[in-house]
Amino acid sequence: MSALSSLARLQAVAAGIAQPLATVRHCHVSDAPLVLVPLKLAGEAAAPLAVMLGSDPGDPSLLVVPQPRNRDLRFAFAASLAKLVLNHIETSRGAVEELPPGKEGEERIRYGDAPQLLVPNRGGVAFLRMMGRSTRFRSTEGPYAVEPAVPVLGRWLTWFADRHDHPGSSLMGAVTELLRLHWATGQSSLEDGNLAALTGWIDPPAGLDGPAAAARAEDPVVWPPAGPTTDPTFDNEVLAPAIAGYDRSGGDSRAGERLHAAIAGQLTPTWDLMWRAVGLLRALPEGASVPRRWERDRDAFTYYHQTFGEAYPQARRDPPVRAARRLHDLERAQDAYDAQRAFDDPLVMAEHRLSGQAFGGTVTECDPARLDETGKRPKLRPLLRVATRDPVRLDAGATVCSADRPALKGRIVELDDDGGVVLELTGGMGRKLVPEAGVVPEVGDRVCFTSLTEGSFGAAKFPDREDTPWTHGGPPGEYVPTDEDAEEDWS
Amino acid sequence: MSRSPGASSPDELETRIAELRASVRRAMASGDRQKARELRAELRRTESAWDDAVLGGGSGDPEEGRGLLPVREQVHQALTLLGAPAAPKLIGSVYAAFFPGAIPGSRLTSLRRDEERSFRTAPYARPYYLCAALTADLLAPARGLLTVSTWPLEQRIVGPLSPRADFLSSAVRLAEHAGRGAPDPGVQRLLWRFASNIPGAVTGTVGTVDPAALAEAARAELDVHRDPDRRRRESAAARARERLDDAERLFGSRLRALRAAGRRPATNGETDR
Amino acid sequence: MTDTAPDLDRLRGGAPPRNHDARTIAALTSNPGCARRGVMDAAGVDKDAVARELGFPAPFGQSQFAITRGNAFEAQVKADGCAELLTLLRERLGLDVPEVAYDDLEVVAGNEGRELRHSRTRRLVARALENGEGTLFDHPLLRLEIAGHPAYLEPDVIAFQLAGRLHVIEVKSFAVVDGQAEPEQVAAAARQSAVYVLALRRLVAELGHDPARVSHDVFLVCPENFSNRPTATPLDVRPQLAVLERQLARLTRIDDILAELPGDLTFDLGESLAASVRAVDARYAPECMSGCEMALFCRDEARACGATGALGRSVRDDLGGVDTVGTALGLADGSLHPSDDLAETADQLRAAARLRAEALQGVA
Incomplete structure (x- = not known):
């Protein structure tokens, strides 16, 4: 709720x-x-x-x-x-x-x-x-x-x-x-x-x-x-x-x-x-x-x-390694499912906007061709200022992506007190030093950015069945159904 | 399959059945039992009218198989084999395992009342009565246990240790009885019910019982219970002989218990052990 | 305590008081703030009859299949001097029970009077604590003080004495499959058992013994997997006991509630019943549906006055405790101005309303 x-x-x-x-x-x-x-x-x-x-x-x-x-x-x-x-x-x-x-x-x-x-x-x-x-x-x-x-x-x-x-x-x-x-x-x-x-x-x-x-x-x-x-x-x-x-x-x-x-x-x-x-x-x-x-x-x-x-x-009950892997899989699936629904549906994204993990608004300033030339090679880093009325709860430095086009990535540079968010775009604009056409939002566009990502929950490594640690009872015996299973009362 | 005059068509009957079912359920949900009863009776009549109209004449209930012996004889036989106060369910299982036929369960519920009525009308007219077990503390009828009037009073009185002691002594008796021949599957099942609940009584595979092993295990646990149980039963029996009249001795004393309890709540056998 | 008794008798309108059972007490603690329920329960009012009279019969009918199954399982476990139960205690739980006594406390010499049964329970428990006599006590009748008023408790359990300690054994007919049962059913059983443990502890304390001699481990006896074979599981009810004791202590004292009520109030069935019931405040939440006979009446009342609580506790919490639907919507659309303590909630509601409208507009 x-x-x-x-x-x-x-x-x-x-x-x-x-x-x-x-x-x-x-x-x-x-x-x-x-x-x-x-x-x-x-x-x-x-x-x-x-x-x-x-x-x-x-x-x-x-x-x-x-x-x-x-x-x-x-x-x-x-x-x-x-x-x-x-x-x-x-x-x-x-x-x-x-x-x-x-x-x-x-x-x-x-x-x-x-x-x-x-x-x-x-x-x-x-x-x-x-x-x-x-x-x-x-x-x-x-x-x-x-x-x-x-x-x-x-x-x-x-x-x-x-x-x-x-x-x-x-x-x-x-x-x-x-x-x-x-x-x-x-x-x-x-x-x-x-x-x-x-x-x-x-x-x-x-x-x-x-x-x-x-x-x-x-x-x-x-x-x-x-x-x-x-x-x-x-x-x-x-x-x-x-x-x-x-x-x-x-x-x-x-x-x-x-x-x-x-x-x-x-x-x-x-x-x-x-x-x-x-x-x-x-x-x-x-x-x-x-x-x-x-x-x-x-x-x-x-x-x-x-x-x-x-x-x-x-089996009647999962052996430890399988149980741990299953739990991890379910958590990953939950994470991906939550994110996917938000990207698919503005009404679901609105939940994240209300909780401050996303914000929507209008682009008020834009510098689409800005280059970051502090490093060895110049990098394309357009700047956007978004005016939002949403209660943003993200900090400067947070990585975000566009709700409409998740490939478009950015980083929050600055949040001001009256609902302005300055954003530096970092990826998803093509390989050149000039953004591909239509990718960087223009002044007056409605945009929504979020810190949600779809694959944030990485896959974990689990030991093989034979390597089940002793803390978890060591390797379990192979499950083989018994006569007792087969003849269980069903009264 | 004759239709009464004014019989309705199956469709009308179906509609009526649906209405009646709904009304009965509503009446029950709102707690109106009287109305529910009336509606239910009408529902049953309508349902059987539908049966007649749609499915043809009834086949009638199949006759329930009756044993050759009267129920009280059957119960007497089972109790004699058990040798201890027993609940109707156990009596039924014992009879089914060791004797031909079965005791119709529905007849057992009213048995004790019928026996008491018979005794009060013409005392000792029968050679034995199936009567109550008496509780050791208040000498009142113990719930759900039957005994035989010819048993000594000590055997018919139950104290706190008696349920277990009687269970064990019955196990010994049944095992000994079964041990005389090759136990058939019905007897095995019954013995298993005892053996699986007595430590050390199961020696072989699940579901099979060696009667000798069962008897031995039951005796071992019985040794713990027998003496204190017997003392309690004997002292209660002495009290019963002193205070109860003949009918009360057989069927227990409700009135006296109430009176005694009303006057002196903390009395009677609770402490004499 | 004694002064309230005539008031409570009047509330019942002369009808005999209903016994509490652990279900009613466990449910009582789930909504301790409800004065209506507190008063009706303390007086032992037949809420089922009241709800029916008001036209909101409680939907607590039980299927005869469930009843039959429950009774049959219990009878089976207790048959032959509790033979199966004893085997569970000895084998499954590994307890050394050499001698087994069984005392039936449900009926005293054909009499089911509460005072008689309770005094016998007291007597046998005292004896058990003093010299270790007795093993299984079937259907003890206990007492527990609820909101300053003693209530009889009809526990459908067995008290089990071993080495001077008492355990509560509860027989339930829901299945334990592969060592697991439905969590809600286990939770309900644990809540109920905690009530029995508490009542038994109070009795032990009254008898001058250490209440800790009643174990917080209760034994739950249930059918195993899909069979009729019983299995026993120890259940630690310390958490439930802690909640219960806290809630019972917090329960508004009935005397205080009674003092606020009209002196001639009665729940006697009749024309003025609805008005009498409404005279005592309720605090309805959907959870009431599972435990209180009055729930449908209270829900109707809560809905009629637009209470947000009728939508669930979480909704009410989300709304920062705003009580009515009208107020919350007014704050959300800006037509109402919030008081200082609601300013934050109002901001949140306005933002929510704006975001919903924005997202839905995009579709339309």
Whole structure:
């Protein structure tokens, strides 16, 4: 939160409708994402109840576990889910791009596309992560054998959930989070967790304003929760009798039918909302660096898909070196993602201007041809004076770059008390002693400079697995799944 | 599959079901239980009308399998094998493991009340009654434990050490009983439940139990508990003989406990050990 | 303390007082500045009934699946004289527990009266401290003074005595998967356990013993991974204890709040209920939604008067403590002139408004 986004919330309250927090879309939205709306049984860690899924708004599939406490039914559900999800993964690869060979001359390829999974909220991500954890170690032979697709599904779900932790990745998205990245509502972040209320603020139905739409959305009878937890009154009044009926019937089809219908009624409203949200996101123009981040996602997908057959299921816990490297990667990704969004979007850059790490204003003086001749060879060092009303919190000597053209670099020479910043440009103007045309801003131009940089967070070196220091337990044993993993209770 | 006059179409029924479900949930959410009950009854009627209209006549509930013996006989057999006060769940598991058939769980809940009623109507008309365990301090019925009326009072009274002591002595008895033949998987499962919770009782692989090893481990821990537990039980039994009438001795004394507690809150067996 | 009792009885309108549980106390400390909640809780008002009567029923329904699961797990852990629990203490936590006694404190001879149960709890705890008798005490009934008024506490826990020290054991049915549970659930369990530890410590002190004989390490018993098998995790609740003690000490004394209220105020259900409730100030924050039955009513009230707190504490902090939406927007667009202490906030808001407008203009 910042004063800027808090102000946006106040403006939303006053206007009765959500206010933008972004002028462009900061996430990738696939042409055919796989939307999943999972439900779980209350009180259980990972007992799936149902999932509605598909990549065609008009044609969802509904999978139901008629008795969530029955482990055979649960694995049958996991197998059906696996079939649909794995099919989506395999059909979302696109054409293979050949890349220039790597440093050691190895072949490199990248899939032209990647699957995108969308769930309603963070709870949905957490639930799929749990589903992944509870299925990836299952054995396909022996006393507790499951269908081969089940552990494969488990590994993919684990991978997607892991990518979700990666800032800027669009492989698995929680729709409430994506919407909140782009709009501020006039309610608290707690209430924003309700997908129906959130969409109500952003895009209220005809005849209603944001608060009215949100109020309606808070009635669980009108708008069932978007999962994975179900509404308690639904559980007690509808679901429990339906499950009991199924149990009594000994698998009779009409009892199953009734259960199916009851659950479909809980999921369909959220299913429709999910696609409405996808539409809202699609309507925003795509941010300039979104394709680049999606390319990283495609790289990650290509690598995991290519090496899937050789790898073991992800370990229960990361060994120390991998954990440290992962943390470092996440921090780097966060840093780059924050910077990229600011360069893509003046409204995000405004946050940095408010915090004093960027400033915008009008060029009042300019010496585009100034040379610094103190050294052996003269250097092109144009001077600019920018008049700004922003609360600049940068010191003389700070390195900055242009928000519109990050290649244009400069250094702050002087800050005066009445909002003037004198800037010496140091790079990004071509190789000659005369700047390339149109590169140096002219008097009267609006400019914005910032100390943000995209690659400031350098890659760190980590020891190889075999060199894990003794402080971290020494080299860990190679992870090999055990029978115990495979036979773990799932009761 | 006969439709009552004025029967509605499936569509109308579906609309009605949706309305009723919403109304029941609203009623519950606002705490109006009375209204929820009425609506719920109507909902069930409408649902079964929908079933009839759309899915055809009901198949009916499958008959629940009944054991050959009356429930009280089954419980008596299991308790006799255990030889100590036990909760209905354990009684059910023991019966399922060692005897043919199963005890219908729903019948166990009302058992003690039925037995008490029977005793009060015609005392000692039956050879045995399934009755309460009594707490050592207040001689009140202990929650959720069943015993047999023919057991000595000491065996039917439970003090603080008794739950563990009885668990261990039951383990010994079941292990000895199982040790006479080759334990089948059901018995193994039951013994595992004991063995996995007694130090030193698990000797082989996970899930399998050597009855002799179980009995030995249980006896070793029982040695720590037996004497202080027995002393406590005996002194409470003496008190019960002195103060309780026949029915109270079997089913516990609620009234007396309340009265005594009201007058002298810090009394009775709490300190006599 | 005794003088307030008749006032509190009147506030309840003759209804019997509700027991506190650790959830209500833990929630109480999360919003210590709320006088409304303080008074209603101290008087043991049935807030659920009040909220319903006001047309804002609390959304705290529980699914029967969750309830069944919780009860079944607890029953399983306690079955056969707490056999599984004992194994956890011995094997998982490596404790040497040679002799095991079990005392059920939930019911005293079929009677569930609070005074009776509390006095029995006292008696058994005293005995345990004096001569080490007793091992597992199921459902002790404790007391804790809240805002100068004693409240009964219904802990759903077991007190465990070993070598003269008492530990709190809390059985929860959320899963611990690969050694980790959902952080919010662990945090809530830790907050609740801290309340029990504190109440038990106060009791130990009353009995003339060193309160430190109640350990700050509580044992959390949860299902492991996706099974029904229990696992035990020691949980150090010192941080939660420190917060709790501080918040309890800071709680405005109920007497002081009562002194400010009309002498005939009552939360008796009826026509004047809404007016009575409004007569006591609330301090609504979205966090109230997870713990207080009155939350929806208070939210409605806070929204109606444009309170920035309804948007969340962080929003209010970002706004430098400006209380209402109208004021903040007025400062932002310059139509209101700030007092000296708000000058800095106003500058910030005006800059934010200008920057937003500038960035959005570029798009339009």
